[in-house]
Amino acid sequence: MAAASSISVAFVGSGGAGVLTSGRLLLEAACAAGWHGLFTRCVGPQIRGGEAAALVRVAIDPIECHGDRFDLLVGVDWLNAHRFETEIPLGPGSVVISDPQAGDPPAIVAASGARVIELRLKELTTANPAWRGNMIALGAAVKLLRLDQDELADLIEKRFREKGPAVVAASLAAAHAGIAAVANDELDLELARPRATAARRWLITGNEAVGLGAIRGGIRFAAAYPITPASEVLEWLAPNLTRVGGSLVQAEDELASINMIIGGSYGGAPSLTATSGPGLSLMIEALGLATAAEVPIVIVNVMRGGPSTGIPTKSEQADLNIAVYGVHGDAPHIVVAPQSIPDCLLATQWAVHLAESLQAPAILLSDQFLGQALAAIPRPADVSFIGQRQKATTVVAPYRRYALTADGVSPMAMPGLSGGQYTAESLTHTERGLPSTSASDHHAQLDKRRDKLERFAYGDLWATIEGQGTLAIMVWGSLTGAAREAVAQLASAGHAVRLIAPRLLSPARPQEMAAALDGVQRLLVVEQSHGAQFYRYLRAHYSLPDNTSVLHHPGPLPIRPGEICRELLAGLTR
């Protein structure tokens, strides 16, 4: 049997069947034993009912994406499985666990050539009414992955302790029944043993990492309105901000939340809100206000399928245009995209630093995949930067809040400073902040706000650039992990491929990008948007090689490493 560096497992069932619990416990059992891994959910909008799938990938190294196919699919029931079939690719080497009494697996299972193992879930739960099918399924998966069964028992005990000893006992019994039911079955692959390491690891979601990065960067005030899939950022921040002397207020809508954080920041507290596409749309007017009045704020936008209400529970990279361009007037601001779950922490902390240093709004473009994925990651290294706003401490009368300076940043007076009184102004204004309709004031302040962003030293964090070669993949945000895995696959096939992933999307960095692309002859742009927004953005701001093509499709389908490899190589012979 081949030793695999990763194995992918999917549990599917009706919403409420408990497959998400199965998925999370499977990941926890693997991580407790030293493996790394990733758990994502694939659900409909229903609170109960509807459909749910738990996608788990267990690996010997930290991973950032799902693989090209699933090795094991466990159907707790098949009632709504057809809604996921395109999101759970199978192959001839895959194994499917199916209850013959629950109907036939979806046609795509048969078409894939996967081997089916029967597991009589319904019979077992009918004979033992306290057992739940998801625990039986979990037991079967733990056995087939050869994970530690005692570890599983500990986790079940911990998870259900609050529900009482009867629930714990029934869950343990159900899991053991699942283990017994597949006692004589094997997968085609064996997961390689975990690497021995003493490194500290975290089990964290991208949304939690954003919250932690915000506080580390100095955020002390947040205002927000609930929205899928960003609410976890807020729910993590709500108690934790109060622990560091800050606060979070729930606003009446997104118009209020962004204006509240503008007020908080004007008062001196580094401030943040988190939302998703519909909320970002509502915030755009005030984004222009923060730009014009030069009030630093951070907006976390966890992208979901759009336009309009779209697919709230699933990922897409289609808010790039609104994030970069969606403000009336010429309104330069900062757009930063995290590239992985650990990068959610780093990129958020950096976004706070940039907003505060530049007295400008910063949008962090995360997405549902990163935000709601749970992963075991090595503890990210500490980074030193925290928001450092240039504040006025002494004032020469009359105070010029919007003074033209060499770097474009003007010291900001905090309310309470005597002699620093000024009006933060949404109208075109003079250096003093007084309303003006003159062309010279308008031009001077537009130049100032553009120059402060363009002249800033962003350093190496502006992009991830890995590898050498004349072939390159250009990617952004959460697809960076899939692209990195594609580069590794191509390397093992003898192709040296460069990976370029800008973390800073606005302002554009033409010189740095030219250096990153130097020598590249074949470029593949990869993105998850219907309209190829990233490709068009790159075309607008940068010179790309003649042999450039784009692999793009909308969410919710992820773009997988194998697809990227095929597309890059196909372009060589075109």
Next chain:
Amino acid sequence: MNANTVPACRAADYRSEVKPIWCPGCGDYHVLMAFTRAFVALGVRPEQVAVVSGIGCSSRIPAYTNCYGFHGVHGRALAVATGLKIVRPDLTVVVASGDGDGYSIGGNHFLHACRRNVDLTYVVMDNHIYGMTKGQPSPTTEPDFDTALTPGGTGLRPFHPLVIALASGANFVARAFSGNPAETAAIIVEAIRHPGFSFVEVLSPCVTYRPDQRAWKDRVHRAPVDATDDAARAARRVMTDDGFNLGVLYRGSRPAYAPRHDTAVTDSAELEREFEL
């Protein structure tokens, strides 16, 4: 010079050098005067006051003061002020608005600011018209008032801001008339001193688009009864009065909004414990 020896400010010390854009005779001049007189009476330094506004004639006030000011976008002044006051409870935060900015585009924030009860003072200059955009009907315009945008009038019943404030939980409700700046200043002083969200509706005539409002000075009168602490009674009174009843109408006793602070953690590294495997 320390705080104890700072000389008291005069009304002029709260005024900036900026010349207002208002029409001659506009009621808002007197509201500005009432603001500065109120600050003198309170003895609060200009740098300890923040005047926050949205868009419209009334919202030009911040730049005419020598306080910290915020002139934001249309309808969102209460949200800006809420964030500011939560972060800086040491400041005196006054919000200036008008009937379009505050009751139409900003209507939702009005409801929730009343309900949230942050310690703010909300002064709405109501002239039943959009002045800056040149004469369109606002939520308080009479139904038969003819305008270019609504020929023959809107046919809509005017909005009743005082009742809405009471129903939504405002902690202090008053009506003033800009033509009586001393009385208006006294009401603003009381509104600022009252904890929680204080709402002051100021009848402030628009002499350009509503010359009929010049007659307001003859119609206003002092409320015949004292303020009540019963919101239902206050609401009944303002629903049945003639709309020109001036004075403090309601004083509530709800505690002002206070964010929960818990400084249990001194090092943010402690926050990461929950993630450790």
